Amino acid sequence: MEETIKQHYPEKEKNEIFNNEFLPHISSMYNFGYRLTLDRDDAKDLVQDTYLKAYRFIESFQKGTNAKAWLFRILKNSFINDYRKKTKEPSKVDYQEVEAYYNSEDVDRQITPDLRVESLKDMIGDEISNALNSLDVDFRTVIILCDLEGFKYEEMAKILDIPIGTVRSRLHRARNLLKEKLSEYAKSMGYKNTEL
Amino acid sequence: MSKLYNPFILSDGNKPSCMQMLQLILDGEASHEQEAYFKSHMDQCSPCFKSYSLDIKIKELLKTRCCGESAPTELIEQIKMQISQNATS
Numbered sequence: 001m002e003e004t005i006k007q008h009y010p011e012k013e014k015n016e017i018f019n020n021e022f023l024p025h026i027s028s029m030y031n032f033g034y035r036l037t038l039d040r041d042d043a044k045d046l047v048q049d050t051y052l053k054a055y056r057f058i059e060s061f062q063k064g065t066n067a068k069a070w071l072f073r074i075l076k077n078s079f080i081n082d083y084r085k086k087t088k089e090p091s092k093v094d095y096q097e098v099e100a101y102y103n104s105e106d107v108d109r110q111i112t113p114d115l116r117v118e119s120l121k122d123m124i125g126d127e128i129s130n131a132l133n134s135l136d137v138d139f140r141t142v143i144i145l146c147d148l149e150g151f152k153y154e155e156m157a158k159i160l161d162i163p164i165g166t167v168r169s170r171l172h173r174a175r176n177l178l179k180e181k182l183s184e185y186a187k188s189m190g191y192k193n194t195e196l
Numbered sequence: 197m198s199k200l201y202n203p204f205i206l207s208d209g210n211k212p213s214c215m216q217m218l219q220l221i222l223d224g225e226a227s228h229e230q231e232a233y234f235k236s237h238m239d240q241c242s243p244c245f246k247s248y249s250l251d252i253k254i255k256e257l258l259k260t261r262c263c264g265e266s267a268p269t270e271l272i273e274q275i276k277m278q279i280s281q282n283a284t285s
Contacts, residue, residue, distance in 0.1 A: 018279070026275075027265070027267045029267070030266075030268075031262075034265075052275070055279050117249050117250055117253050123257070126261075128261045128262060129262050132258065143258065147254075147259060148258055148263050153223070172216075175219075175251070178254065179254070
């Protein structure tokens, strides 16, 4: 990413970069932190830690480049290295299996044929948010980056340190899992015959 | 016409599945040529059409229901304070 060339900024310029390029992303960062930790206090700690690191390593950032992706990458790394290690068990997802599935003939088989646009219209409460939060954190992350934050595949690959092909396959699987969860909600809300 | 040339076909000659094409369209990763091909493909492929409508709706709901909360103002203040303390120490 951008950190390969070391920059030299005077103190005043550092503060300008921090205030004008880093701080405008704080609400997106807070949302990302919250969606990863599912706890608002932990999200605050994670965001604060990320911004302090960003300031400390500001000379690794090239002014005017993609600050949001750079900050998201630091937050993701802090989450994995500091937060998840302390609090959560490691990821249980078998990505080889995911990749094999994505590249197989089965990929066109509709896993969730029983979800319709109509049934989504009644989900006016926390159903979508709860469905997202219920996913394994690695699947949740790709949906957050792509659908909530609008990152491109290439940016996601850099933030997550994975190849673009893996971004695609993980996103595909994540969306199917999300639809399965939404189908469960739809059924519980009374959509019995929800064939497409 | 659409059967003559498929811009989704990969350099190795493999044709991506409907779901793989749909994902590129949904995420704005397709070229204009691929978008045009997919639009005409959807006219003949009912599962693609239905999945497209559903996926667009889910994407829209995620954006409207799971974003929008502002970071607490005290968090911004704390960060600024920490940085100025670190700078003076």
